[in-house]
Amino acid sequence: MGIHVIKMPDIGEGIAEVELVEWHIKVGDEVHEDQVLAEVMTDKATVEIPSPVSGRILALGGEPGQVMAVGGELVRLEVEGAGNHREAAARPHESTAAPSAEAQPEPAPQAQKEAPRAEAKPAPAPRPAAAAPAPRRAPGEKPLASPAVRQRARDLGVELQFVQGSGPAGRILHDDLDQYLAHGGAVVASGYAARHDEQQIQVIGLRRKIAQKMAEAKRRIPHFSYVEEIDVTDLEALRVHLNAKYAASRGKLTLLPFIARAMVVALREFPQLNARYDDEAEVITRYGAVHLGVATQSDSGLMVPVLRNAESRDLWGNAAEVARLAEAARHGKASREELSGSTITLSSLGALGGIVSTPVINHPEVAIVGVNRMVERPMVVNGQIVVRKMMNLSSSFDHRVVDGMDAAAFIQAVRALLEHPATLFLE
Structure with a gap:
């Protein structure tokens, strides 16, 4: 028998350290090749670490929440053959050690040397039972x-x-x-x-990343919030009509793809909002492509998968892609690429959206559009009190990059598009 040491692999993108989120094994377990040993988290995603060999777990290299360097010892196993650990050949007797000694990560050789001196003492006897x-x-x-x-x-x-x-x-x-x-x-x-x-x-794993991200965003970005009321009665009527006619063949539409389309169209006039700001280099990068971050709640916390090139898809294409990304994010299956690279973010709490919110900008972006709950309210239209479907947009902007007038004008443009939904599809 030999010792095989699995080191923290190089996950790529120049990552030097990762956070250990969860173990899927424990000391004493028998594992097989390709079995998932642990989950680690980078700045962008959670990654599963599989075992390259079969064997029995002797020691774990850290505790959940611990930040580990790439190349550091992750797991130590007992395997058939010589193993890959240089000290294994020098201590072949370890493979025949008693099970209670093997279960200890490191001190097996020392315990064997000290055993003769401990025989006269009754105190250590209960220790195996305590395990x-x-x-x-x-x-x-x-x-x-x-x-x-x-x-x-x-x-x-x-x-x-x-x-x-x-x-x-x-x-x-x-x-x-x-x-x-x-x-x-x-x-x-x-x-x-x-x-x-x-x-x-x-606070470990995704919750720690969320905490760090939110603290960084509030510390570095001077937020400016703007709230506007939108009459979505006609938009909702169009959505219901399209679902009645096309849901079976094309899929069901929520309000989100309509709002995404309105943002895509409005950003043509306000490109300064579809941007990322490197405040250390003091460089603003504006993007032609709209890579729309869609804030998604998962069991582990808030994640922001990215709807890439939202400008290139129709309503159903964006709806299907958002549904796919949200499902992947909720089940922890979204890749690093699917969770990075957004240029502006759309956030919605759905039925829990409330009246007003103050969304936190997804650093290093400069704008986020928040969607509040749609409700029926009495409104005055052409001198008459009528019931209309109303919804607020609560949005935040980086005041270092976006002036208040531009932010308000952008939201007003989005409002006009949503209140006159036919204009969403005019080129």
């Missing part, structure tokens, strides 16, 4: 349990986050619930009982 329970869960890690165990815990008022599991991979069993209650485990009482529990959640 039987599953490893303690990391902060924020979801406890594993069957639906039946979860239902029983709810009935008992027990929070599984505080129950130690003894099953495979730390899974909580019915016996674990019994042990928890037998040893004075806290039960959440019904009614208005006071609570004193606390939960610490380590």
